[in-house]
Amino acid sequence: MFEPEGRFYLRIDWTLMLLIISITGLGLLNLYSTSVSFSAPLFTQQIYWIFLGFSAFFITATIDYRFYDRAANLLYILGIISLVAVLVLGRMFFGSRRWLNIGPLVIQPSELMKIIIILTMAHYVNASPPKNDEGRSLKELAVPAFLVGLPALLILIQPDLGTMMIILLVFFSIMFLLKLRVRSLLTLAASALVLLPLIWTFVLQEYQKSRILVFLDPASDPTGDGWHIRQSMFAIGSGQFFGKGFMAGTQSQYQFLPAQWSDFPFAVWAEEWGFLGAVLLCSLYFVLVAWALRMAVTTRDRFASTICLGVGAMFFWHTIINMGMVMGLLPIVGVTLPLFSHGGSSMLTFMVSAGLLMSVSSRRYQL
Amino acid sequence: MRRLVLSDDSEFGRKYRIAFVFVGVAFLVLIGRLAQLQIVYGAEYRELSRTNFLQKINLEAPRGLILDRHGAVLVKNRVAYNVFITPRFFNAKAFETLQNLIQIPQMDLDYIQSKIMLAEGRKRGFSLLAIRDVPKEWALILESNRDHLPGLDISTQEKRQYPNGPMAAHALGFVGEVNAEDILRQPLADYHDRDWIGKFGLESKMEKSLRGRRGSLWRVRDAKGRIKTGADAMRWLPRPFHVPAQPGYNVVSTIDADIQRAVELVMAPFVSGSAVLMEVDTGKVLAYVSKPAFDPNEVSGRLSSMRAAEIYNNPLYPMLDKVIQGTYFPGSTYKVVSVIAAIEENLVEFEEYHLCKGWYEYGRSSSFRCTHAHGLMNLESAIVSSCNVYFYMLSERVGMDRMARYARLLGFGTPPGLDLNHEKSGFIPTKQWYAQKYQEGFRIGHTLNSGIGQGDVKASILQVAQAYGAIANRGSVMEPQLVERITDYRGATVQEFMPVVKRRLEFKPETWDLLIRALDGVVNNPEGTAYKARDSHLRVAGKTGTAQVRAMRREPGQDPEESRWRNQDHAWFVGFSPVEKPQVVVVVLVEHGGFASKMSVAPAMAILDEYFKITGAQNQVTP
16 A cells, blocks of 8 residues: 555554553543443443544554655545535534534544644644744744634534634644744744633633633532532542542432533542542553653654644643543533543544554654 | 664754643642642542432421320321422422412512522522411422422421410410520520420420420432432441431320310400419319410411511400419408418407408508498408408508518419419518618508508419418418320320429418308308309309509590400409318409409309319218
8 A cells, every 4th residue: 555665663652552551441440430320331332432442543553654644635635524514414412513424423523633633733844844943933834823723613613612622722732842933932822812812702602601700700600510610529529538439439429420421530530539549540641641742852753743742732631621620720611531531532533643642653763 | 773763853852841841730730639629628528528419307206295184185286388499490480380370479479589589509409498388289289280390399397286276375385486596595405497496385384395306317319319229329328327206295284175165165255364273182273264365376486577566565465374474463362361370370369359440540541441331340250251441450460571471381472383484473572672662661551451462462363273272271382283294195104293282381270260161151151252143052162352453544545445444453253162172273363353243253153163064073062
């Protein structure tokens, strides 16, 4: 099918492997705790998705990452088409169009777009190195800004604020880490600041605004969203140091947590396994992100290191936002905890991203 | 050899550290937050999560019944339906449905609305008492429409019921919801909001026995309020998770419902007054009437402020227990005191005669008058005819303080010992008291007035009953008794109250003989003040009395008839029967009844007649 340009000493990155298996395994354990008493087959579903996810992981990892460089443009175009398609043909669920039926498959193009954006950015960075030593100028940032802006806008129309936010955060993260002129850096920071009030006025729906307001003052609505935040904090706090024990979290067992399988599994975990368990899980994510960052500086080319950065940023922001929200540090946004949350799309997205990391990582050594 | 390729020219090389530090700090913030929630505030959150799913249900103990001496129910409980609303779930549509289903008074609707509006924050999740004591039909309608009334609950509550209405109201008393004062007074008694507490009468006196002990039941509920009963839910429950309520004890009172009812009927024609019927040998009270009465069903619980004002501002004081809280001049019923004192202190001969010209010569005053000129009077005939002049003489001879001493021996001036409704002690004046009270000090005139039960002497009708009971049984001052025993809800006796002799009076037999003979004469001698109104079928001894009322000017706008009535004296009669072997003592006081012989003798006779009819006791002692 394709011939790599050079030869690699293929080596499986066991650290990465172990991290992914641990997080996924703990997530499954956590799901078991709260789902056994339910008639819905949440647990078997998740096993099925994990199986699917690992398959995607291995396939992605097996392919030489340089193949993705060449496929980036095509993937980007396909991604945009599917985003447009979802708006036209997509099914409406809970007030937004996010899902597309392709035969028996139901896919969520915005999830795929997260990965495609990383590849697109990597392709761009690789194809156009900074024109001088000072770093990239603003003009050089215009193209990637447009490439990200278009899908972000399409996702916003669905609307899927969480995904759009992640895409923008990943974009800004990569941009900040590029070699930039000081002026470009400042402009980038300023534009991020300008975006915030604009998003507030034009983008956010009323319910989202109220969530943020409630977050700033949970007492203002203790029965609505404020109630959810409080219940989540009760769950985490009541776990204390050693936790209440496996399957013994009263907050989760008696469903005081909202969306406890997709958005709030960390609260369940922290309640049952306490500070010890929560810190363990935090550490796994930290090591994973740090590992991706380290990989970014140790890889051979810009494409590979941008992928590492992008995937690292995605894991990082998902983790921080989800945990911050569950602990009452950030407003409630529907952002999942990577590899830990229950749900197919999320599992697949992170498995493929991890596969990209693995693809890069196992090809760092030259013969 | 494999080798790790470090790309020195990597675009990210320079900012690697910044990114690494940023990521590290972000995770440290998360861990810091975890430490704050789980370690610093962990214990508090643990408690909060406990109260989240553990629910304690109070099991209210049914209040004990109050029974009459034969077990007839005087006070019981009924089920009241209260409507509760949880603002969080009770939406506008439910409110509309509620209005369509039942005819709620506008006042209640406004109340519910304001309650819902005022509920804020966490309180929106608590259920509020919206309408109390709705009719059973409403409760059934609401219950069957539960699906359309989210956030509405109906709970039942025991409510006190007094099936005989105002009968013996002052003895039985009434209940009310506990207030802050009650809770503060008994911090350990575990009173909760909306608990009932006895406020008056036996309900209050026997509160500790009647109340019972609240039980509790712990339950596990999930976020949607569903109750979990499985084994894994049960493990959270504190031990013991179910403490059954202990029903209150029943109080068996000494009141005889049939006699009480008859006495109420006898007293029915009188607007204001009181009557008490007491066993001579035991002090047990068989009937207890104070008029006008209130309806304990009405005053137990919430009373509209208008109705409350009506009751409490009634000039005839329906809330006053006139058996023990009302004190009056005992009038001629008090004359027995100086008789006893004079005989016991050897100050008088039985055959010593004095002339009554219609007034008593003392100083220059002519105010010490008699009803008419009685002529020559001795001790016995003076009692029979109630000659004031003779008693002015006698009390002057006995003296103020000696009279007071004998009065106290008979029970005057101290609480009779029923321990109910803050019973009054009445008042027995002494020389010292006059010396302190009046600038001109004590004068003989005070003694003369005291001798005929006027001036400053005050007594309740129960005190008079107690004193005459002691005369009837020849020397035992009995503690009046309203509670026979306490039983548990199955009827087993928990505590029995035996008659208590408060004081044994060791007087000469001739003292008792003369007194009883004279009191017999009051009723059965044609000269006796009670003779005309006597019931010739009954062997009754007794004494009439008149308590002077301080003349009051007619107030502007006052009905002249009412003004005339208000200026009439109170009429007393105290009697015991049968004379030879007395069983009961009766006291009747008709407020503003005028002369005793006319007003209070007849009802007293009727009461005794009823007593003998109902109990079937013999009132004629065959020699």
